[in-house]
Amino acid sequence: MIYVGGVPFSADDAESSSQGSTMLVALMEHPVLVSASSSVKAIPTWKFTIPEESGSEKSRQSKCVYVFQREYATVDPAYVDFVGTDEATTCVGLSIRNRTSGMTSVSHMDSPNVVDIGLTQMLNSVFNENSDAELDVHLVGGFQDVSPQQAGGGSRCKGKLKGYSFPLCAKIVETLQSRGERFLLQTLHVLGHNTRWDSAGNACPIFNGFLVETSTGSIFPASFDKTSRCPDEIVRRTRLAACFEDTNLSGRLLEVYDTQTDRFIIAPFFWTEHLLYIASTGEKLSDSEILLSCSTSPFAEGPDFVDNERRLWGFLIENPDWRDMFPMEQPRVFERAESGFWIRQ
Template sequence: MIFVDGLPFASDSSSEPQQQGWDTLQALLDHPSLESASNALKAIPEKKFSVSQDSVPESRWVYLFQREYATVDPAFVNTDFPFTDIKNVSSQSSAKFVGTDEATTCMGLAIRNPENGMTSVAHLDSPKVVDMGLSQMMSLLVQDNMDVELDVHLVGGFEDVSPNHGNCNTRSENQAKLDGYSFPLGAKIIETLLKRPERFHIRTLCILRHNTRRDPEGNAYPIFHGFMISTSTGSIIPASFDETSRCPDEIVRRIRVSASYEDSRWKGRLLETYETQTDLFKIAPCCWTFRQLHIASSLKKYSDSEILLMCSTSPSAEAPDFVKNLRRGWDYLLEYPDWRETFPMKQPRVFERTAEGGWKSQKMEIH
């Protein structure tokens, strides 16, 4: 169930669910309050995050890669820290912020329970992970009070095809192909929010045309590739992250996204990352196949421009480090072709928070 401005948002329940999601998305994009909220977000300067600049406990955050999600309880306090002063307790609590970037045709979804501040964020990359992904996100957000109105922020995606393709009244398979990647993903998210029993109050809908800029030749690009949400206040800001701040375990987590597509255990699911009760990152084991090693070996021989065309859903809109990050992942796969070197005894890779707000690996004891 969707709310806007405190009121249920009407939708045509007589249409098919897919068509209903599409029609409701179009109506939401035209809503004056949501358009105003998008304009307000676009007026906020993008914050660039870097560990070198922000490595203090008060700025601790959880970063999410594509297809990952995390739920954070801002009230949680990690009692494992050796407090010397009770005033330090607030600085040793769970993550203060949750963020993601690198989204072009993907979308970042934040859902927050305003009664307790519990916040779940996901980086959604395909309609196929939306149904199960929303169930994963909701597992900790609503437990006793089903009537609470959850605040929803949706940022990302852009008009990766002509907006005229999205104005038809009927959806055919051929038409869906013309809608690119962003439109079907956004429609599926709205369709799923509509049919779930929880009450979702949409606060931000900076997606599709609201997140599109055009150059003098008319080519479309996303305005924002990411955002950061405060778990204590629920406010969001546009954000980008550099290589030092996409932590921990950046390369392995990037590889895990690709490997998960061939792992039936992750079919239709988002990838778990952060454990708020312990303030730990737990990277579940994944295996890479000979096929993936062969692909890595083959692709790294191509030029940057060729890789961009072959590996991106939106080649003209990617960040400057897109190809560089792909190459770093392929180099890792070829250096460690046996996935069991990365996940000894098939155990997860676990990272704990340092006093400075960074991350360090928990070494596994092998007996």
């Protein structure tokens, strides 16, 4: 169940057919959450990068776990200082932290279809022997990718939902509310709260990502770069593309991080001839065609979206056989060095 300001939340006028939508609209207007969202907006975005060995000692010693789209990771504050994600436009970053143990789980939700099982995955790893602990919850991401009239900007949301952000946010809050755990909703920086307009009048997210400080549970708007979206960035991007053809991963978040050992373990996966065909045809597209055909929000993507797509396709073309990445079908394992850098085992 969701608690706001220490009080159980309820949307008295919720209809069974639109309960999540009604709750979401009410939560977006809750004074406590409106104030929290305003506070988040006032925090400068932390541009997280991993410097070379000659870089700052403080940055190099910060131990971070990065989560890509449709991934999740649960971290122990004894091992990890920060956990976060970015590159979210219509996606939503979700953080759940056990107040008793400090165990923190972050996911990058990209579809209502992964919410039910994904939340169970996160919660199973956040709880230890104390299954009654209170859980701090933060949602950051998504934006007003459709008009308020389409997304249910009034007291109710009727008819078919359009866009991507609103249905995803509605499904998350509905699922949180329906479960028996105590979810203390601290931040709901989504949809209208996370929307700005560019010079052409296009709606865009204010923040695309965030970091959680595991020792305190504090969150910060954040962006990452190629040095900090690691380890095994291009292989993990490929896994996301390949997972849509793997029925075993349907409706689930992708697991890549081992909480107990502070290691990344990327299990073997395959890519098909169909994905190779997409890569060979995609590399011939112009930048604008890539945005229009590959993004749910072509006018709101970050500056490196197109480059990331091209690098992914180039990787597939250069490595048509997935077995080359997984010799003897063994996982790719990365351990953290004393410096904080990841090393392939």
